[in-house]
Amino acid sequence: MSDSVISVRQLNGFYGPRQVLFDVNLEVKPGEIMVIMGASGSGKSTLLKHLLALQMPSSGQVLIDGLDVDRASARDLKDLRRKMGVAFQGGALLSSLTVGENVRLPLEQNTKLDKNTIDIMMRLKLELMNLAGFENLMPAELSGGMLKRAGLARAVVMDPKILFFDEPSAGLDPVTSVELDELILKLRAAMNMTMVIVTHELESAFKIADRIMVLFDGKVAQIGTVDEIKQSPDIRIQNLINRRPRHEPVDADAYLQRLLTGEKR
Ligand SMILES: Nc1ncnc2c1ncn2[C@@H]1O[C@H](COP(=O)(O)OP(=O)(O)OP(=O)(O)O)[C@@H](O)[C@H]1O
Helix, strand or coil: CCCCCEEEEEEEEEECCEEEEEEEEEEECCCCEEEEEECCCCCHHHHHHHHCCCCCCCEEEEEECCEECCCCCHHHHHHHHHCEEEECCCCCCCCCCCHHHHHHHHHHHHCCCCHHHHHHHHHHHHHHCCCCCCCCCCHHHCCHHHHHHHHHHHHHCCCCCEEEEECCCCCCCHHHHHHHHHHHHHHHHHHCCEEEEECCCHHHHHHHCCEEEEEECCEEEEEECHHHHHCCCCHHHHHHHCCCCCCCCCCHHHHHHHHHHCCCC
């Protein structure tokens, strides 16, 4: 028995005949923030789809909160989905509803709670996201950072056990992005939620992650703490975190200059 909230074992994922995930293993512990990084096309979104039970393993196992998603009944999957909060870029707020109505929506659709209780829960989550008093505004009236926070409030309004967050910093300026990172940490502290976050932003990853998983071409390159990843002996990871291209173009003039002067790089 493992005490992991998420266990991925030897997962192989395909789109039709094309394999995009190869023998992926991952354990996420309760209350842990796991950040998934990797170049574009490395399989991050596909892995997320497996973790959300939107895609089933071709081989291998995905256990979420102890449930083997591939063997679970429709009813079990429905119950499982209630324990998962999702804040995705595509999952923007509904523009015709107020911020408050958007945040209330999951409670209205999935619970039989009365209006007052739903109201209190909505306000609590908005307050946690520093959006107290904004419930009557329309999404179009919010800034990019506020929209993200409102989306996050909606994702956690049902008190999920696990939060999945895709690209929290995308489209945000650096200051707003730092504020959002702080809110993510505050949220974890307040709700002791397990989180899986996909991000391209190194600074953000290093700030919020307990551990980072790095994917390359559908394979796990490394899973480790921030320090372990920073000191990784894997040259691909060093390239990723130092933002060097995979194959550095050779600058003939500079090379000749170094050769002539004996200067080291
Ligand atoms: N619906 C699909 N059908 C076929 N191939 C797909 C599909 N979605 C993704 N792929 C392919 O699977 C591979 C992994 O894609 P995925 O979107 O998981 O990567 P990613 O790391 O999330 O990329 P990005 O950072 O650009 O979002 C890519 O080669 C992609 O072209």
